[in-house]
Each structure stands twice: as C-alpha cells, then as structure tokens.
Amino acid sequence: MYKASFTKHTLKFKIPGGTSRGILKTKDSWYLEIWEEEKPTIKGIGEASIIKNLSIDDRVDFEEKLIWCINNINSYSNWNRDELQEFPAIKFALEMAFMDLHNGGNNVIFDTEFTKGRKGIFINGLIWMGSYEFMRDQIIDKIDSGFRCIKIKIGAINFEEELSLLKMIREEFDEDQLELRLDANGAFSPSEVLEKLKILAPLGIHSIEQPIKQKQWVEMANLCKLTPIPIALDEELIGLKPEEVQKMLDTINPQYIILKPSLLGGFEASKKIITLAEERNINWWVTSALEANIGLNAIAQWTYTLKNPLPQGLGTGKVFSNNIKSPLEINNAKLYYNPQKKWSKIKKYNINGQNFDKYELIEYSKLKLNDIPTQDWEKQIFSFILEWFNENDTIKVLTSGSTGKAKPIFLKKKHMEYSAKNTINLINLKKGDKALLCLPAEYIAGKMMIVRSLTCDLQLDYTKPGLNPMWKGNYQFAAFTPSMISKIIEIKGTNKLEEIDNIILGGSSVSVQLEKELSHLSNNIFHTYGMTETITHIALRKISTNNKSDYFTPFSEVKLSTNKNSQLIIDYPKIGVNKMITNDIVKFDEHNNFKILGRTDNIIISGALKINPELIERELSKLIKEDFFVFGIPETTLGNKLVVFVQGKPNFNIIEVQNFLGGKIKKQFLPKEIFYIDSFDKTLSGKTIRKNYLKNID
Known part of the structure; x- marks a missing residue:
C-alpha cells in the first residue's frame, strides 16, 4: 500500500525576474512525497511547479486535484490516461516521485x-529583462563566469535599447566566441516581427x-519560412494533446522546439514530442521552468x-533565495x-x-493581523513573526520596567538566534518537540x-497569557513566571x-515555599537568571528532582566577575554584552557558579x-504564604524604617513576625511594622513594583 502527502513551498526570487509577461517575485511549487506503508523511511x-499566467494548471482547483491524487494514489496505475491532461505539473510530480521511490528515494533517478x-551538462546563462544597466551587468557577469552561450529575454524594454545591448556584446565577442539566444515570450506582433528579426539577424543570433x-x-508557419533567425517554439507546446502536437509541428515546421517537462506532463510526454520532432528533422533542447x-x-x-550536444536551459536553480x-x-x-553534497x-x-x-x-501572519476576531495578545505574536522575518537586523524590545519605566532597546537577530540555540541545547530539546507559549x-x-521555536524547529502552540494559562496535553518545553506557577498550583495542583x-x-x-513545592516534581524545572539586555537568561539553576542547586550555572561562553560592591558583571560577547554591571549582589562558588544575595x-x-x-x-x-516584600520607608530617627508589605487581609501581627525572625537575623534587621495591601502592582514579568507603595503610607 502506498501513502502520499504534499507540501507547498513559495519560492522567492533573489532579484525579481522580468519577462514580457510581467515581473516575477515569487513562484509556488508543491513537493509530493510517496512511500510504501511498510517502508515509511524510504520516500x-x-x-x-506552476508559473503564473503560463502553466495551464495555474487554476483554483490545483490543490484540490493534488489532494484527489493523494487519496487515490493506490489506483495510480489504473487511472484514465487523460485524468491529468489539464494538470501536467502534477502528472510530472507523480512520475518523478515514483521513479525516485523505485530507485531508493535518494533523489537519484x-x-x-x-x-x-564525473560528467556535466553544458548550459546557457539566463539574462532577465530589466533596465539597460541591469541587463548589461548580468551579461558581463555571465561572460566572466565562463558562459559561452547566453539566453537574453527581450520585449520588456525599448527595442532600441535591447538592440544596443546586443551590439555591445557582439563588439567584444563574435559568434565563434559566444552564442546568443533570444527569448521574446511572444512579445512581438505578427505585423512587426519579421522586420525586427531582420534587424537582429546581422548580430549573429x-x-x-x-x-x-x-x-x-x-x-507562425509563415514566419518560420521567411525568418532570417531560426525560431524555437516554447509556449506553443503547452496544453496540447499528443495528436495536437503532431498537427502543430506539421503546420508550423519550426527550426527548434524547447522541452519543459513541468509544462508538458513529464519525461514520457516530453520524449514522445522529441520523437515527433526528430522524425521531422526539427532540433530541440531541454529547459527547466x-x-x-x-x-x-x-x-x-x-x-x-x-x-543532446546543444547547451541546455538548466541554470535557474540559483535564482531563488530560499x-x-x-x-x-x-x-x-x-x-x-x-554526490559529496x-x-x-x-x-x-x-x-x-x-x-x-x-x-x-x-502571509498567514498578515491575515491574522487583519482578521477582526484576532485578539490583541494574539496579534502581538504574529506582529513579532513579521518583524522577525523582515529585512532589518534588529528587533525593538522593551525592558521589564522593574526598576523604572520600561524603555525600548534594540537587539540583533543573530544574537537572539544564538541565545535561543544555547537554551535548546542546554535543555536537550530536539527538532519536532512541542513548546507552549x-x-x-x-x-x-x-x-x-x-x-x-522558529530557529530550532520546535512545534509551537500558543494560549492566552495570564496567571492561569490553559493548555491540554503534554509538552516538552514552556516558560512561566513564578507567580504564574503559584497560581497554577493553587488552582490545578502540581500534577x-x-x-x-x-x-x-x-x-x-522564586520563594522558598514555591521552590519547596516544586522540588519533588519529576520533570525538569529551571530557575533562570537574565534580563532583556542579555536576551533573557544567561544562567540556569535546577530546582526540581536531581541536581537541585541554590547556585546558577552560566552558559559556557559567559564570563562573570564582580566589582567592589559584589555586583555581578556579565561578559558575553557572543550576544553583544561586554562588561555589563548589574544591580545584583552575588557570591560565587568554586566553580564560578553564583548565588544571588x-x-x-x-x-x-x-x-x-x-x-x-x-x-x-x-x-x-x-x-508568610501570601505575596509580600520587605521595604524601607522614610523615618526621622533612622532615616528609613524596615517594614513588611503583605498582599491580602491581615492574619498576623508584627510581634509574631519579630518572634519568628528572632535568632535568625540580627535584632537591628527586624521589621518594625506591617502594611496590608489588597493587590500588588506588578510588571508583566511578575516582579512587584515596590516603590509604588510609598503612596500607601500616611
């Protein structure tokens, strides 16, 4: 039993390709894979391949037909011979895929x-239409690369300018040194074409x-009789049935025909046309499409x-950036x-x-951004995806705002990629693992x-952000803030x-209480250290199962030190961080791991x-199980009085707090007062904005 699937790939031109039919910026292809059910690894x-406004199967039901083929792949040998007459690209893809499968699935058919x-194929160099300067630069590049046959697309710019380009070539290279082929793509009208061919003929085309x-x-038949330049039929072959091809060749009797298997229905169909041509002494060559x-x-x-000894048209693979x-x-x-590649x-x-x-x-991201039902939080995801794939080298991000107003900074995409790969490698994730955003x-x-996810080939699912995010099923990777974890445990439990x-x-x-609740879990839970400026974390410490630690282990390329105030200094040139002094007070162990004090x-x-x-x-x-923090508020005698802010309703007094801390810390460090606040203001990363609470003090 056979199985089949397909994947669409939108190819993007490095430089828009000009033809007489218009400018090509992208082009769609569909990759069809076929395999035997009992041998799923051999495909x-x-x-x-479809060319807009040229392929006869450039039609709205193309994918529908492709799906039909996949669903009926096991009856392929019994299909009606005309089943794919109007879908030559699919017919060719099937022929190609089966040939590859029967030869081991290694792309060697x-x-x-x-x-x-050991042997190569002589090919022509292709010159795209464009401005005079653009086409001239291409011609010089091809000649410098060793091409002795070039094909120039004409008919898009002024004929006199095109003529000038051809004369420029012939002034430097004669017919023995350089073969010139022209491709008009039907640009001339029947009334003017013969005169233009006569003007071109002295240039040795x-x-x-x-x-x-x-x-x-x-x-066309009349033109082929009178032309001073041999004519090659190209588009003329597209969409014809076998019997129509024979009639066309007999009627027109061209000097050459050009075979494009993607547009003609594959190798078998193209070989039949070659046979018909050779029976009529019509020469030919093959071209990719x-x-x-x-x-x-x-x-x-x-x-x-x-x-075939003629130069073939097979050099278009390098025109795409992807x-x-x-x-x-x-x-x-x-x-x-x-074969070594x-x-x-x-x-x-x-x-x-x-x-x-x-x-x-x-394109999907653009649709989501313009889709009215898309919520703002979801639009942020797709807005970032568009920003990630744009041509800029940097991404604008906001700092957390924990020590002041959030401010914009710019991070290099290559640094973000490097950081992403470091995390994935450290946690031992692999391609195809599922991540939750x-x-x-x-x-x-x-x-x-x-x-x-984008860089390391993870499957990314997203859900609405919040203290209690919803998800179903199992994942290999996710990131949370400690406050989110606390709420999840409160509502759903640690399981x-x-x-x-x-x-x-x-x-x-991470509070002592939260860390204690997580310590017995069997999965891997890491507390991270980092900030926006370091592109999230540069160090991890494990707080669950085996190898728990109070100390953060930095990435191997990160160099750490401290100043006289014990402030951590980060040196991480790989992401553009050099000798950055943080506000964190730390101490190191003998392995240069660090603990935040x-x-x-x-x-x-x-x-x-x-x-x-x-x-x-x-x-x-x-x-204290509730959210809280210790702070200093202005006081005349001491300068600042040590107090505790607790989120929620009162359930103990300052005497209980002092008694609990007695013997654990110095007497001078004991808090003097407790303030209860209904709800703390927090940054989106979950940090309490401490200074906001001075306004609550009379």
Whole structure:
C-alpha cells in the first residue's frame, strides 16, 4: 500500500525576474512525497511547479486535484490516461516521485556519469529583462563566469535599447566566441516581427524563442519560412494533446522546439514530442521552468541521458533565495551533480498544529493581523513573526520596567538566534518537540519562546497569557513566571505542571515555599537568571528532582566577575554584552557558579546600617504564604524604617513576625511594622513594583 502527502513551498526570487509577461517575485511549487506503508523511511519526491499566467494548471482547483491524487494514489496505475491532461505539473510530480521511490528515494533517478559527478551538462546563462544597466551587468557577469552561450529575454524594454545591448556584446565577442539566444515570450506582433528579426539577424543570433504569441499557427508557419533567425517554439507546446502536437509541428515546421517537462506532463510526454520532432528533422533542447532544485535535479538527470550536444536551459536553480540546498552546482558553464553534497529539506514552521514555509507563515501572519476576531495578545505574536522575518537586523524590545519605566532597546537577530540555540541545547530539546507559549509576545520572554521555536524547529502552540494559562496535553518545553506557577498550583495542583517535561522560570525570584513545592516534581524545572539586555537568561539553576542547586550555572561562553560592591558583571560577547554591571549582589562558588544575595537598588539604609531585604524575605517566606516584600520607608530617627508589605487581609501581627525572625537575623534587621495591601502592582514579568507603595503610607 502506498501513502502520499504534499507540501507547498513559495519560492522567492533573489532579484525579481522580468519577462514580457510581467515581473516575477515569487513562484509556488508543491513537493509530493510517496512511500510504501511498510517502508515509511524510504520516500520518493516529486515537484509540481506552476508559473503564473503560463502553466495551464495555474487554476483554483490545483490543490484540490493534488489532494484527489493523494487519496487515490493506490489506483495510480489504473487511472484514465487523460485524468491529468489539464494538470501536467502534477502528472510530472507523480512520475518523478515514483521513479525516485523505485530507485531508493535518494533523489537519484538515473544512475549515470552525471549523477556520479564525473560528467556535466553544458548550459546557457539566463539574462532577465530589466533596465539597460541591469541587463548589461548580468551579461558581463555571465561572460566572466565562463558562459559561452547566453539566453537574453527581450520585449520588456525599448527595442532600441535591447538592440544596443546586443551590439555591445557582439563588439567584444563574435559568434565563434559566444552564442546568443533570444527569448521574446511572444512579445512581438505578427505585423512587426519579421522586420525586427531582420534587424537582429546581422548580430549573429542563434535562435529566438516564441517571437509571437502561441496559437497563431498560420502566422507562425509563415514566419518560420521567411525568418532570417531560426525560431524555437516554447509556449506553443503547452496544453496540447499528443495528436495536437503532431498537427502543430506539421503546420508550423519550426527550426527548434524547447522541452519543459513541468509544462508538458513529464519525461514520457516530453520524449514522445522529441520523437515527433526528430522524425521531422526539427532540433530541440531541454529547459527547466523555474522549478526548485527538486524538479531541476530530475530534469537535469533525464536530460543527460538524452545526449543532446546543444547547451541546455538548466541554470535557474540559483535564482531563488530560499531554494532547497542540493548537490547541483555550476562550474564553467556546466551543470554538475556533486554526490559529496547533501540535500537539505525545506524548513517548515509549525504554529498551533499548522505547517508553513517561511512565506506562507508571513502571509498567514498578515491575515491574522487583519482578521477582526484576532485578539490583541494574539496579534502581538504574529506582529513579532513579521518583524522577525523582515529585512532589518534588529528587533525593538522593551525592558521589564522593574526598576523604572520600561524603555525600548534594540537587539540583533543573530544574537537572539544564538541565545535561543544555547537554551535548546542546554535543555536537550530536539527538532519536532512541542513548546507552549503562554507569555505575552510584547516582551522579551514571549518573543524568545517564538524565536526558539522558529530557529530550532520546535512545534509551537500558543494560549492566552495570564496567571492561569490553559493548555491540554503534554509538552516538552514552556516558560512561566513564578507567580504564574503559584497560581497554577493553587488552582490545578502540581500534577498539571508535570505535563511539561522542561519548564524555565524567569522574571522574578522564586520563594522558598514555591521552590519547596516544586522540588519533588519529576520533570525538569529551571530557575533562570537574565534580563532583556542579555536576551533573557544567561544562567540556569535546577530546582526540581536531581541536581537541585541554590547556585546558577552560566552558559559556557559567559564570563562573570564582580566589582567592589559584589555586583555581578556579565561578559558575553557572543550576544553583544561586554562588561555589563548589574544591580545584583552575588557570591560565587568554586566553580564560578553564583548565588544571588540581593539587589543594590533594594538595599535599605536604616540607622547607618545597610540592610539587604532579600535575605530577610528568604527567612520570612517560611512564615508568610501570601505575596509580600520587605521595604524601607522614610523615618526621622533612622532615616528609613524596615517594614513588611503583605498582599491580602491581615492574619498576623508584627510581634509574631519579630518572634519568628528572632535568632535568625540580627535584632537591628527586624521589621518594625506591617502594611496590608489588597493587590500588588506588578510588571508583566511578575516582579512587584515596590516603590509604588510609598503612596500607601500616611
């Protein structure tokens, strides 16, 4: 039993390609894979390539027909011979995929000197239409690259300018040095074409493709009799049934025909046309039709078996910026297959269960942003995806705002990618693992979850951000803030967290009580250290199961030190961070791992003493289960009086707090008063904005 599937790939031109039919910026292809159910790892692949406004299967029901083929793949050999007459690209993809499958699924469908890397195929260099300067630069580049046959598309700019370009070439290279082919794509009218060919003829033109539009058989036949330049039929062959091809050749009797298997229905169909042509002494050559490297590879392998001595039109694989990497390479005007090179697969992105290539994801993101039902939090995700794929090298992000107003900074995308790969490697995630995004994409932590998924091929599901995010099923990776984890445990219990194999916690400290609740869980939970400026975390410490630690372990490339105030200094050149002084007070162990003792901006000066509130909070967290913090408020005698702010309703007094802390900390460090607040103001990363509560003090 056979199985089949397909993937759409939108190819993007490095430079928009000009033809007489318009400017090409993108082109769609569909990769068809076929395999035997009992041998799922061996797959044959074929490509269905469509050119807008040229392919006869450029139609709205193309994918519908492709789906029909997949659903009926096991009856392929019994299909009606005309089933795919109007879908030559699909017909070719099926032929290609089955040939590849039956030859082992290694993209080698003909075992020849070409696929062994010993022989190459002479090809022409293609010159796209454009401005005079643009076309001139292309011509010079091709000649410098060793091409001795170039094909120039004409008919898009002023004829006199095109003539000037051709004269420029002939002034430097005669017919023996350089063969010139022209491709008009039907640009000339029947009334003017002969006169223009007579003007071009003295320049020693080898041939001109489709000088007038197709389906004008009488006019084309007359032109072929009178032309001073040999005519090659191209578009004229597209969409014809076998019996119509024979009639057309007998009527027109051209000097050449050009075979494009993607437009003609594949190798078998093209070979029949070659036979008809040779019976009539009509010469021919093979040309690709802007296929990706999958289709180009198959066409090149087939072309080599035909032993045609003319330069073939097989050099279009390099025109795309996102083509699949292949063993095909061009050297001194020959196309080679280098068996030492490996094939790459098209990069796919999986968002909420849907697969996209890069350009499909860009278009989908645009649709989501313009879709009225899309909520603001979801729009932030797709807005960032568009920003990630744009041409800028940097991303604008906001700092957390924990020590002041959030401010914008710019991070380099290459640094973000590097950070993402570091995290994935450290946690030992692999391609295809499922990641859950439940943080707002407005801030760096949410953005980096997206970057990790896009960069490292994770399947990304997203859900509405909040203290109690909703998800179903199991995941290999997710990021939370400690306050989110506390709420999840309160509502759903710790077992819910074990649905996620690897959890990173960031944005704020983890209380003693929370760490105790997480310590017995069987999954991997890491507390992270970092900030927006360091592109989220640069160090981790495990707080669950085995290897728990109070100390953070930095990434291997991170160099750490402290100044005289014990403030942590981060040196991480790989992401552009050099000798950055933080507000965090730390101490190191013998392995240069570090423990956070507090922050300089939280230090309280009371009665000439420097008090670190985090040390007191660490002890108090064993007593106070509610959210709280220790702070200094102005006081005449001491300068600042040590107090405790607690979120919620009163349930103990200051005497109980002092008695609990007695013997654990110095008497001078004991809090003097408690204030109860209904709800704390927090940053989106979960940090309490401490200074906001001075206004609550009379």
